[in-house]
Amino acid sequence: MNDCTVDGCIRPAEDFVCRTHQDELRVALRDLADDLLTELNVTRWRLSRSTANTGTVSRSATSALMFHATASSLADTAANSLRAWAREVHADQPELRHPGSAATPRELAGWLSLFVGRISVMPDGGQLADEVIWLAKEVRKVIDTQPMNRFLGICSTLNDDREPCEADLYAPPDKAFVQCRECGSLHDVEERRRILLNAVGSQKGTVTELARALPDLLGRPISVESVKTWVRKGQLIPAGRNERGHSLFLVDDLVALVITKQTRRRGKVTLTVVSA
Numbered sequence: 001m002n003d004c005t006v007d008g009c010i011r012p013a014e015d016f017v018c019r020t021h022q023d024e025l026r027v028a029l030r031d032l033a034d035d036l037l038t039e040l041n042v043t044r045w046r047l048s049r050s051t052a053n054t055g056t057v058s059r060s061a062t063s064a065l066m067f068h069a070t071a072s073s074l075a076d077t078a079a080n081s082l083r084a085w086a087r088e089v090h091a092d093q094p095e096l097r098h099p100g101s102a103a104t105p106r107e108l109a110g111w112l113s114l115f116v117g118r119i120s121v122m123p124d125g126g127q128l129a130d131e132v133i134w135l136a137k138e139v140r141k142v143i144d145t146q147p148m149n150r151f152l153g154i155c156s157t158l159n160d161d162r163e164p165c166e167a168d169l170y171a172p173p174d175k176a177f178v179q180c181r182e183c184g185s186l187h188d189v190e191e192r193r194r195i196l197l198n199a200v201g202s203q204k205g206t207v208t209e210l211a212r213a214l215p216d217l218l219g220r221p222i223s224v225e226s227v228k229t230w231v232r233k234g235q236l237i238p239a240g241r242n243e244r245g246h247s248l249f250l251v252d253d254l255v256a257l258v259i260t261k262q263t264r265r266r267g268k269v270t271l272t273v274v275s276a
């Protein structure tokens, strides 16, 4: 029996990773594959914020982007790490069929979760376990927020010492005003939403990502089907492609289109009422 090679672990291991860490690794990989990575992506678009310390922030728009950077960089770290480890496991055990170079981070995590026993006999197994268990924990931290409430940025109201309030603002979807729990100041929900929307205008996303994320900022639902129709009709033009070849669209373009359509529909309703 050796010592487990996961940093700081003194449990005995048959090869390089103890039983406990094998179990933890399997759970971490399955969770990443099942929903953690998806949630991370949604969170980054919702601009939700964890309790992570982001330092002194004076404007909510800035803080929204800062959070976006945190979630994005964690998503990148996860993708790079899973890709590198899948390559290493495959190099060590070439008889396993690699999921392919186009596999998503979720697919890679799912693939790795099938081979925890094999990973535990690799000299680098402890390092892999350490890194993946840490990753899953970090992703959970970032997405752990009140899902029913919309994140509306950081309060930023100046106190008596002219210091901006650092409390996060969350409001249920149907509220017009939200009161800060820290300093008690009142904020207009629509106005906060507009600030966040301005902050993400130049961001890009796939049809699915935008349809899932924008309702929180716009305050009204958007169906994936309508967005796809606008793309087919050429009303919404792609602004790039992601690494999987999916078209990416500008938040600003989609928001402008949604607002134009809603205004036109409302205009029609008014006319009908007037003529009747």
Ligand SMILES: [Zn+2]
Residues within 6 Å of the ligand: 004, 005, 006, 009, 010, 011, 017, 018, 019, 020, 021
């Ligand atoms: Zn261990």
Ligand SMILES: [Zn+2]
Residues within 6 Å of the ligand: 155, 156, 157, 165, 166, 167, 180, 181, 182, 183, 184, 185
């Ligand atoms: Zn406040």
